[in-house]
Amino acid sequence: MKNLWESCGDFFTLLVINISVYLRHPIWMARTTFRQRALPNIAVPMRFREKRTWRLIFDQNPLFHLFGRKMVAKEWMMKRAPGLAAARTLWSVNSVSELPLDALRTGIVIKADSGWNQNLFLDTDPVDVASIKTLIGEWLRAPQTDKYGGRYWPKAEQKVFAEEMIINLDGPLIDLNFFCCDGKVDFGVLTVGEKTADERIAYFTEDGQRIISIMHERGYQRAWLPLDFAVPAGYAEAAKAAAELSAGIDFIRVDIMVANGRPYACEMSPFPGEAGYDSTALYKNWVKNWDIRRTWFVSQPKHGFLERYRQALGRRLGANQAEDVPLASCD
16 A cells, blocks of 8 residues: 555655646747657656656756866866876956967967857967957857756856867877766767868767667768778777776766877867757667666755656656665765
8 A cells, every 4th residue: 555655755856846847848848849759858857858857957066067067177187187288378358458468379279168169169260359258258248058958057257268279290180078877988979170071970889889770760960980990009908998987977978089199178068059969879878878877866865746757757667765875976
């Protein structure tokens, strides 16, 4: 009888959570339904989009706020993976008036500390100082936040900073995105010429073996690197660092750049974009490995109805001894 009452209580608790999310975010839920071809179950998420939405709303892991600040995240990465190098930070400002006299010169990359797609490469002369100052002012006034996550996550004070531009003497820069689940690299996405007309990508295993299967997915066609393209020197070190950095985190995307055989710390991405890749077999398998029983939310006791939901979710997922799950710290 006790188990029956508990099951009924869990059912209504999870139903209330789903109803509340649908009422608060009807457009969001409609868009998710269209993209995943099924009604999203946010209360007990199983698909990629469901888990991403659930994380935005419920999993207030303090690390995610830290990862939202690029300069702090870079320091955190280097502290926990000493084998990583990093581009030197030259300056950071909270307003255009704070810019050093020689701030805008060639050979640097200007970035918004909190945001995405806000990078400016100054690699050619002459430098249009007036236009760049205007752009920096725009970044500072209107920091980018997730369209929906901004409702749940505190906004960091926006800064704009500059790094020394990394030059790869062996060829173009190589960007690596490692999809990791609690200390294990599921796969890595290697990109050459990222965000340019010449962008080409390839998928690799943790040990550097090419993953061919995703190239045959009709719903996910990209400009692929040649089949004989081999991972660069430094890939193994980068994959090892990514695994170390993800320990204690249920899922994180670790972004590392490789130049001259050395891996460089870039970013940690807890909320990767909602691209079409989530329909592929490779990503579906990875999402199964993303175990939300190991999240901050499930592992930390709550108060009131949230605690009731946490316990109901844990029972539905089969979580045992959730409080004993080791988590990565902000230190």
